[in-house]
Amino acid sequence: MRPLALLLLCGLAAFGQAPLVLPWSGTPAKPLVLKAEDGGPGKVELRVEAEPAGLRLRLRSDQRTFLTRDRGYQNGDGLIVVLALPERGAPARRFRVLGFSGAASWQGAFTWYRDVALDMSPLPGARMSWTVDRALSWEIRVPWADLAPYHPLLTPEIGLNACFMRAEGKGARAFSLLADPHLQWEQHPRAYVGARFAQPPAVPGAWSALPAQGRLEAGAPLVLQTGAALPVQARLRMPDLAVDLPLSIPAGRGPRKVALPQPLPEGTHRLEIQGPERTLAWSVTVLPAGGPGPLAQALEALGPRLDPGTRATLAFRLAEAQKTDERLAPWEPAPAVLTALATTREDLKALAAGRDPVASRPGLQRRAYRSALDGTLQPYSLRVPEHLQPGARYPLLVFLHGSGQDDQRVLERRRAPQGWFELAPAGRGTSNAFSADHAQDDLREALADVLARYPVDPARIVLAGFSMGGYGVYRTALARPGVFQGLAVFSGSPDLGPRWLGPGHPDFRDPALQARFRGMPIFIFHGTEDRNCPFEATRDLAKGLERAGALVTFVTEAGKGHENPAPDTLEGFFAWLHRLPHEPGAHPRRM
Known part of the structure; x- marks a missing residue:
């Protein structure tokens, strides 16, 4: 059965059920049972409760450890929660996928996906605690302000799904409320179970307000969507416009037009609503x-x-x-x-x-070219050195993005030393392994556009990439021999193309393909605890490339997962870039 058909069937089956009732904290209710997707043993229960201040999650699992692995929300131990806006018998396209783990970094609590796109933004107000005795007891609280628009008084009916990834051995087992093959994938709708919040308690703290429209044309009125268990007296402030008004929020829910002293001018304005027990900021x-x-x-x-x-x-x-x-x-x-x-x-x-x-x-910018392939406008991101000397030629680093991303955030951090051009192609997609969807055509055309318009030395072009982009480095170098002075792969996977896309895409575990890299300088970084792109595969590839005659610099970091390297490793990479031969006329060997 095709994955999308499976998603539709499992989703539609859930939509026909009576909605779950999500209680307010302190109200007795049965926990939700998360079932092992492999049908094996194990007991995991989850309580999803509302509080005036936020959402409360309480998970209990019959295990005696709680592991903090890299990307625990994928690799264990970690929890994935989907909050969705129901769509009348169809998978949701408006949703949030939340990821939780025991990590002290952003991986501890964050929005993984917002709608069908990768988000990766932290949940700054989330608080967690856990104990492990005869079982794991894990409690998570997230303020409603971090979950907009989801709130018992604004969206009483929601779609819900949850999956606990329990660490077992070197892998993880999934325990789900509703099995969804696309739960962890971008660019896909999400299956859910219908749910509704119970009637809120009649307390002053049970209220909320949200702009009904976050985008207005100049002169349009401001309208709030409000909800309250009891009438609430609040204040509305817009600090940059010196607005400070009383705001009455009646019991119930609905739109409320706000009479402002002057029309809102063009710009992005902070909106504060100060009411009982909290201040909301939008x-x-x-x-x-x-x-x-x-x-x-x-x-x-x-x-x-x-x-x-x-x-x-x-x-x-x-x-x-x-x-x-x-x-x-x-x-x-x-x-x-x-x-x-x-x-x-x-x-x-x-x-x-x-x-x-x-x-x-100069500086970081997003440009576009009109493709000779099909006449479409295609983007790329570019960092131009601040001070270009007349007549000088400069080196270029081409950096390929990871899955779920496009080019836009790749160059927010420096990928090359000062004085280098940096190019991040879009590749015509977020998850095509740079091996489908005319991704190679995009890389070729984007590079040609930069070479035609900027003083880049064509003999000093280095190709690099992270994760999916690491596979893209091998794939692109294979397709375009002689173009790149060196290659750099960060946490890549040698067989990603055939695994994701099927037969016909190169598998760089093949010694015959490794032989094509003879004489090529290659910098490879991989964390020893990477479970998304296993370390062992890259270690074996590095050995194979060395046997084939590639000039391999292999750097590892003990305990590092699927993430960017530490500053010392980046300094070493910059030094490696400087050591590449760049005398006049130097050019990489043909593969």
């Missing part, structure tokens, strides 16, 4: 009237004299702003959309005056 973005439309018309009016790279970049920026606005949930603000529109407006003014700030902009 943001509201006020966008220019007409959105991207008037700017697109102004771009078109500049005519053919515009540099094609600049035109493609601005056209993509406007189209992406429109798509982002449409993709966001109604209550979500859009500061990135506002920034894109404001930056484009200023760029268009400069272009009309005869200057091209897009072509000459």
Whole structure:
């Protein structure tokens, strides 16, 4: 059976059941039973309860250890929770997937997915405690403000799923409320069990408020979605606009129009609602009237004299702003959309005056090209050195993103030393292993666009990548021999393509493929406790590449999981980049 069909069947079966009733804390209720997906032994129970301040999760598992592994939410011990907006007999496309583990880092409590896209943002207010005696008892509390829009008084009916990943041996067993083959995958809807919150207690702290619209056009009114068990007197403040108003929240739930002393100006504004026991803080973005439309018309009016790279970049920026606005949930603000529109407006003014700030902009930026393959606009991220000397040529690091990501956040941290260009291609997808969906065409065209527009030395191009991007390094070097001076693979997997995509994609455990890397300098990093891309596979690959004549630098970190290396390893990588031969005319050997 195809995975999507399985998802639909298991989801629809759950949708036909009577909804679970989620109690308020202190009210007797039976725990939810999480069943072992492999049918084996083990008992795991979960209580999902509402409190005035937040969601309370209490898990009990018949085990006598609680392991803090890398990505415990995948590899054990860890808990995955799905909160969804029900969709009338269909898998949810509006949801949050929460991940919890015992880690002291961001992995302890975070939003893993928001809707179908990877999120990886922390839950700053989450608090956890656990004890292990004859069984594991684990309690998690998350403020409602970290879970918007989910709240008993705003969304009394929700979709719910939960999966406890219990560490056993070197792996983990899944105990689920509802088995969902796509629970841990991006770009997929989620199955759920229908649930509703019980009637809230009549206490002053049982209230909430959320902007009904997180994005407004200039001059539009502010409307709040409110809910309260009892009438509540609060105050609404917008510090940057010097707004401080009384706010009455009646019992019940519904929209409340707020009469402001002046229309909201363009910008992203902080909104504070101070009521009994807590202050809620949200943001509201006020966008220019007409959105991207008037700017697109102004771009078109500049005519053919515009540099094609600049035109493609601005056209993509406007189209992406429109798509982002449409993709966001109604209550979500859009500061990135506002920034894109404001930056484009200023760029268009400069272009009309005869200057091209897009072509000459230093620093981190997102550009686009028009593909010769199909005429579409395709993006890439680029870091341009701050001070370029006339006539000089500079090295370039091409860095490939991991699964679930695109190019946009890859270069937020430096991937190469000062003075290097850094390019992050999008690869036409988030999880194609850079081996499908014309990903290789995108890498070729993005690199060609940079070489055509910037002073990059074509003999000093290094290809690097993390996780899925690590496999993409091997895959791309195989497809484009002679292009790269060196390769760098961080926590990659040699057989990801055939595992994810099936036959026809290269498996670099094959000695015949390893022989193609003879003479190529390769820097490889891998943590010894990586369970997502097993360390042993990379260790064996490094040995095979050395036997084949590749110039391998293999670096490990004991206890490190599937994550970026420590600062000392990065310094070593930068030093390795500097040691690569770069005399005039030097070029990598052909593979």
